Amino acid sequence: MFIPLSYMLFMFSLLLGSIISISSISWFGAWVGLELNLMSFIPLISVKANSYLSEAALKYFLMQALGSAILISSSFLVPYFFLMSYMLILLALLLKIGSAPFHFWFPQVMEGLLWPQAFTLSTIQKLAPLTLISYLPYMPQLNKLIILAASLSAIVGALGGLNLNSIRKIIAFSSINHLSWMFIAVSASDIFWFLYFIIYSFIVLSITTLFHKLQVFTLSSLIKSDQNKISYPLLISFNFLSLAGIPPFTGFIPKWLLIQLMLNLNLFVPLFFILISSLVTLYFYLRIMIPLFVMVNPSLNFNMKFQYMSLLSMPVVLKTSFNFLGLLLPFYFLLS
Numbered sequence: 228m229f230i231p232l233s234y235m236l237f238m239f240s241l242l243l244g245s246i247i248s249i250s251s252i253s254w255f256g257a258w259v260g261l262e263l264n265l266m267s268f269i270p271l272i273s274v275k276a277n278s279y280l281s282e283a284a285l286k287y288f289l290m291q292a293l294g295s296a297i298l299i300s301s302s303f304l305v306p307y308f309f310l311m312s313y314m315l316i317l318l319a320l321l322l323k324i325g326s327a328p329f330h331f332w333f334p335q336v337m338e339g340l341l342w343p344q345a346f347t348l349s350t351i352q353k354l355a356p357l358t359l360i361s362y363l364p365y366m367p368q369l370n371k372l373i374i375l376a377a378s379l380s381a382i383v384g385a386l387g388g389l390n391l392n393s394i395r396k397i398i399a400f401s402s403i404n405h406l407s408w409m410f411i412a413v414s415a416s417d418i419f420w421f422l423y424f425i426i427y428s429f430i431v432l433s434i435t436t437l438f439h440k441l442q443v444f445t446l447s448s449l450i451k452s453d454q455n456k457i458s459y460p461l462l463i464s465f466n467f468l469s470l471a472g473i474p475p476f477t478g479f480i481p482k483w484l485l486i487q488l489m490l491n492l493n494l495f496v497p498l499f500f501i502l503i504s505s506l507v508t509l510y511f512y513l514r515i516m517i518p519l520f521v522m523v524n525p526s527l528n529f530n531m532k533f534q535y536m537s538l539l540s541m542p543v544v545l546k547t548s549f550n551f552l553g554l555l556l557p558f559y560f561l562l563s
Contacts, residue, residue, distance in 0.1 A: 283339030
């Protein structure tokens with residue numbers, strides 16, 4: 228598939244902006260990197276002359292501009308109002324990342340994006356703000372605020388995804404829910420959040436690749452899509468089970484490690500909210516998976532269906548196979 232040179236250029240500058248923010252030694256440098264990241268992502272959203280894409284680009288620009296304004300103004304006040312400035316910086320980063328209670332823009336923007344841009348917004352665009360949050364100095368007040376954001380993100384991400392027909396909105400609320408796990412790791416000053424982020428990004432990459440290949444955006448269109456291939460329901464189900472953290476899939480590994488971490492830190496109340504919300508998210512993942520198998524044509528031979536998987540589908544299969552790294556987990560117990 229031919230990739231336009233302009234797309235590659237903007238993608239490079241987007242990644243460069245994230246790297247500048249992460250490697251910066253000052254808040255001004257971090258702000259410059261975030262702005263470069265923002266101005267590179269807007270053309271990627273507006274890749275086609277489409278009213279939905281234009282609306283999504285405008286909403287994203289306004290929210291990011293507001294967050295950037297709060298961030299840069301608060302950074303100048305750090306020498307004078309230390310605690311208050313860092314609290315405002317944290318709130319600005321929560322707004323830019325789409326965390327609860329500043330999540331209102333995130334599902335609406337996701338709804339207007341194509342699948343490649345939806346993947347970028349759900350993963351790559353969160354890397355720099357999450358890293359900057361982990362750079363914040365340890366203060367009990369900031370730590371409590373991060374844990375509060377984690378609990379709210381868990382609840383909002385779980386309840387917001389119920390009874391939705393749009394798959395992109397379901398992925399958006401799922402992303403908000405997964406932020407809660409990463410926030411807990413960040414509040415513990417632990418590198419586990421980066422491990423969680425990497426595994427989550429690979430799973431979302433596999434899911435968005437599948438939906439992009441099928442060109443489906445709603446549950447109803449997914450049921451009516453390429454149902455002569457049982458391979459797609461299987462691949463979609465494997466990915467969502469991994470996203471839900473069901474053993475032995477790979478998505479279970481970071482959740483298991485973070486549960487142990489929260490128990491060691493006596494974070495029982497946030498752990499309760501996060502675990503209950505994970506059960507709710509599993510419900511709307513099952514709403515996607517079950518109809519796929521119910522609607523498969525039973526007259527087709529199971530073995531014949533796998534013959535439809537062409538070489539073009541092999542990258543999808545390879546991405547999905549990442550979810551089975553969790554099968555190596557028993558060896559961890561044997562070696563430990």
